[in-house]
Amino acid sequence: MPKITYKDHQGTSKTIEVENGLSVMEGAIQKEIPGIDADCGGSMACATCHVYVDDKWFDKIPKAEDAEIDMIDMAFEPKKNSRLSCQIIVNEELDGLEVTTPEKQT
Amino acid sequence: MKKTDVIIIGAGPVGLFAVHQLGIKGLKAVVIDNLDKAGGQCIELYPDKPIYDIPAVPECTGEQLTTRLLEQIKPFKTELFLNERVDEVKQEKDNWIVKTNNKNQFTAPNIIIAGGVGSFEPRKISLKEAEKLEGKSVFYAVKNKDHFQNKKISIFGGGDSALDWALELSKYSKITLIHRRNEFRGAQHTLSELRKLEKEGKVSIKTPCQIVSLDNEKELRSINIKFDDGKTEKIRTDIILGFFGLIMKLGPIAEWGLNMNKKTIEVNSENFETNKKGIFAAGDICSYPGKLKLILSGFHEVALASVECFKRARPNEKYRFEFTTSSKTIHNRLGKK
Numbered sequence: 096m097p098k099i100t101y102k103d104h105q106g107t108s109k110t111i112e113v114e115n116g117l118s119v120m121e122g123a124i125q126k127e128i129p130g131i132d133a134d135c136g137g138s139m140a141c142a143t144c145h146v147y148v149d150d151k152w153f154d155k156i157p158k159a160e161d162a163e164i165d166m167i168d169m170a171f172e173p174k175k176n177s178r179l180s181c182q183i184i185v186n187e188e189l190d191g192l193e194v195t196t197p198e199k200q201t
Numbered sequence: 202m203k204k205t206d207v208i209i210i211g212a213g214p215v216g217l218f219a220v221h222q223l224g225i226k227g228l229k230a231v232v233i234d235n236l237d238k239a240g241g242q243c244i245e246l247y248p249d250k251p252i253y254d255i256p257a258v259p260e261c262t263g264e265q266l267t268t269r270l271l272e273q274i275k276p277f278k279t280e281l282f283l284n285e286r287v288d289e290v291k292q293e294k295d296n297w298i299v300k301t302n303n304k305n306q307f308t309a310p311n312i313i314i315a316g317g318v319g320s321f322e323p324r325k326i327s328l329k330e331a332e333k334l335e336g337k338s339v340f341y342a343v344k345n346k347d348h349f350q351n352k353k354i355s356i357f358g359g360g361d362s363a364l365d366w367a368l369e370l371s372k373y374s375k376i377t378l379i380h381r382r383n384e385f386r387g388a389q390h391t392l393s394e395l396r397k398l399e400k401e402g403k404v405s406i407k408t409p410c411q412i413v414s415l416d417n418e419k420e421l422r423s424i425n426i427k428f429d430d431g432k433t434e435k436i437r438t439d440i441i442l443g444f445f446g447l448i449m450k451l452g453p454i455a456e457w458g459l460n461m462n463k464k465t466i467e468v469n470s471e472n473f474e475t476n477k478k479g480i481f482a483a484g485d486i487c488s489y490p491g492k493l494k495l496i497l498s499g500f501h502e503v504a505l506a507s508v509e510c511f512k513r514a515r516p517n518e519k520y521r522f523e524f525t526t527s528s529k530t531i532h533n534r535l536g537k538k
Contacts, residue, residue, distance in 0.1 A: 134318045134449050134464070136494050140246040141318075141449060165386045168359050169324055169446030173381060175429070 097190035101128045101146075104198040113185045119194060120144040120181035130196030137181035139163060142170035143200040144180040149193035156183055156192075171197050205229045206514040207311040207507075208299050210287050210454075213241020215484030215499030216315035217270040222507035224277035225523075225531045228514055231307055232279060233299070235286040235320035240267035242317055242485075243496075245447060256497060266496075276536045286320050290457045290480075295513075297479060311510040313503065314466060314475075314482040319451035326357070326443050330415050338421035339441045349374055353437050355424055357412065358444030361387040366442060367395055367404060377405045377436050379412070379426060407434070415441070454486075462488045472509035473502045479513055481506040 096112040099122055113122030123131040123144075132143035139162055148156065153176045159167070160182075167177045180194060207223050209216045212234035223230050238244055243252075243263030251260050261269070282305060289300040290312065299307045323341035325331070331339050343349060343366055350373045356363050359380040364387035367378045378395065385392050398404040410428040415421060415438075424438045451464050460467040460476045465488035468474060473481045473489075483506055484499035492498070511520050525531050532538070 132464075135242075135246070138247075140242065142446075143448075161386075164382075164384075165360075168381065168386065169448070171324075172327060 097185050097187055097192070099185065099189070100191075100193040101130070102193065102195040103130050104195065108193075115186050117185055118181045119146070119183040119185060119192070120179070122185060123180065128196075130200065131180060132200045133181060139166055139179060139182065142166050142179060145170035145173070145200060146178060146180045146194040146196055147174055147176045148178050148183075149195070150176060152189075152192050152194075153178075156189065171199055202298070202306040202308055203231065205231050205307060205309045207231075207313055207510050208233065208297065208307050208309045209313045209315060210234075210299075211241060211315035211317060211484070211486075212236070212239040212281055212283070213315060213317050213484065214243055214266060214270055214496050215503055216241070216313070217267070217274055218500050219313050219315060219483065219503035219507065220274040220277055220279045221270075222504045223510060224274065224279070225525060225534055226507055226511045226520075227530070227534060228507070228511060230277075230279055231282060231309075233282045233285050233287055233301060233305075233307075235284070235322075237284050239271060239281055239283070240264070243267050245321055252496070254495065254497065276534065286452065288453050292477075295479070310479055310513045312480045313506055313510070314454065314480065314486060315484045315499065315503065316454060316482075316486045318449040318464060318485055319454065320449070321447040322450050322452075323443070324445040324448045326412060326441070326445075328412065328415065330417055331441065334415075334417065334421055334441075338439060339443070341443050341445075343370075343442070346370075349440060349442075352439040353377075354440045354442060355379055355436055355438040356442045356444070358446075359385045359387065360444060360446065361391070362444040363387065363442075364391040364395060366444070368398075370442075371395075371398055371404050376403075377407060377438070379407045379410060379436075381411050382409045407436075410434075412441075465492075468502075471505070473506040474509060481509070 098110050099113045100110040102108040111126045120133050134143045135141040163182050167173045206228040207230040209219050209232045212232045220230050244267050248264040285301040285303045288302050291298045296308050297312050349370050353375045355377045356367045357379050367376050399406050410426045413425050413427045415424045423435050427433045466482040468482050468487045470489040473483050483502035485494045
């Protein structure tokens with residue numbers, strides 16, 4: 096199973112195995128990784144699963160669609176490497192993916 | 202103080218359908234919501250997105266669903282209190298007293314919390330200084346246009362609110378529109394009008410950049426923004442208007458003594474009552490084993506909660522289960538002959 100690393104803004108990191116086909120958000124929720132709230136449950140209707148994707152991974156994941164980018168406008172401190180983790184679907188190629196959760200989600 | 206049978210908190214689909222389920226049982230309700238319109242997440246987050254899992258409705262948008270629910274509850278002439286947030290819930294013998302931030306007070310034996318993920322509130326600028334200036338020179342909505350005349354105004358955001366207000370206020374103030382990326386998601390014709398004003402030197406548009414600090418001596422003097430390429434710029438500013446969208450906050454609900462599970466309220470799945478007698482929770486905000494956050498689940502939950510509400514509101518009457526197809530009483534309540 097692909098391993099995904101979640102870092103918080105202070106640098107503390109946790110690596111977990113996430114099943115193929117689940118989103119990076121769902122993986123975090125299942126293992127109760129703090130910092131990913133996912134209030135809307137993954138319908139791209141909030142921005143509380145916002146993460147910064149590690150630069151070396153950012154171009155390797157499929158690009159965000161417009162609706163996601165619009166929603167990221169509403170995230171807490173969006174940056175160039177911001178994504179909604181509910182829209183990143185895990186597969187073998189993402190084994191080793193690192194994301195950082197923002198200081199807060201709201 | 203208004204007396205009623207049930208106080209419904211939240212005017213989303215589940216709160217609105219609660220009115221129906223209570224109404225056909227002859228119970229009166231009021232609905233309170235922090236938003237300025239009914240519909241909750243359906244209207245605020247996805248008014249144009251199609252929903253495909255409402256039974257017998259193959260496809261409808263969030264807005265259509267809301268309109269239809271409002272139509273369905275029309276016969277009950279229920280009062281909606283919008284733009285109001287419930288701040289306090291107190292017990293008085295067998296009744297609950299609810300106070301809103303608008304100083305309205307309600308009393309009823311039952312409360313149904315159909316609050317979704319909490320109340321929608323504007324997302325704010327995360328600078329400490331901005332917090333102190335809120336309501337003086339930092340705003341997240343325009344309530345009275347008079348306050349925004351002959352000022353230097355920096356407007357943040359890329360959606361319709363930011364574009365619309367930039368255009369409107371440019372008639373009487375000096376506007377700088379600031380957004381974190383080059384693309385604006387608001388209506389393109391509003392944007393082209395603003396681009397025209399920019400060419401004429403009447404509006405200034407700064408992208409892609411974000412606020413880094415503000416200069417404040419007694420009152421706001423200027424703000425400092427940083428572009429993606431690292432350059433910074435100081436902009437003379439009397440007023441900051443931020444339109445970063447809405448976020449959902451649980452808010453005061455967490456302080457009412459209810460058993461919570463993360464951001465949800467624990468209920469039993471027999472009548473969706475919480476640990477407090479007469480307070481029910483339904484829809485996305487409630488949790489019980491097997492809970493699904495679907496609109497259709499919320500409809501079921503309020504149907505069952507309304508039965509218990511009846512028993513508490515009419516302790517001397519016997520509850521009778523009736524079908525809308527055959528019950529004369531229900532037909533009368535719906536205004537059908």
